[in-house]
Amino acid sequence: xxxxxxxxxxxxxxxxxxxxxxxxxxxxxxxxxxxxxxxxxxxxxxxxxxxxxxxxxxxxxxxxxxxxxxxxxxxxxxxxxxxxxxxxxxxxxxxxxxxxxxxxxxxxxxxxxxxxxxxxxxxxxxxxxxxxxxxxxx
Numbered sequence: 657x658x659x660x661x662x663x664x665x666x667x668x669x670x671x672x673x674x675x676x677x678x679x680x681x682x683x684x685x686x687x688x689x690x691x692x693x694x695x696x697x698x699x700x701x702x703x704x705x706x707x708x709x710x711x712x713x714x715x716x717x718x719x720x721x722x723x724x725x726x727x728x729x730x731x732x733x734x735x736x737x738x739x740x741x742x743x744x745x746x747x748x749x750x751x752x753x754x755x756x757x758x759x760x761x762x763x764x765x766x767x768x769x770x771x772x773x774x775x776x777x778x779x780x781x782x783x784x785x786x787x788x789x790x791x792x793x794x
Contacts, residue, residue, distance in 0.1 A: 658682045660716050672711035682716030683708050693724040693737050696744035701751045718756040
């Protein structure tokens with residue numbers, strides 16, 4: 657088992673040395689600065705991966721490579737955005753990052769579905785795979 661932590665990048669108030677100090681081994685993060693739908697370049701991926709590894713940690717999970725809204729509703733730029741997504745996934749693989757959490761819900765992320773209990777959020781599809789087998793679906 658690997659102890660992981662969701663980290664929001666270099667601007668996060670919680671630093672990688674802090675996480676290392678409390679026993680974290682792996683980082684769950686994303687290229688938050690890349691606009692939705694744009695290609696995650698191999699250079700940008702390697703830069704963040706190298707930064708994480710310079711703190712003796714591992715980039716364990718991508719959280720997440722956003723699925724553009726136009727893909728979900730079949731907008732006119734859908735095919736181009738799917739192409740960008742595929743390139744980004746390939747670049748993650750080339751960098752050695754094998755686990756990607758994805759979210760295919762409308763409106764990018766969580767939505768409230770229970771007005772009586774507003775702290776309960778709607779379902780999220782997050783399938784992590786290792787060797788092609790699903791290991792978590794929430």
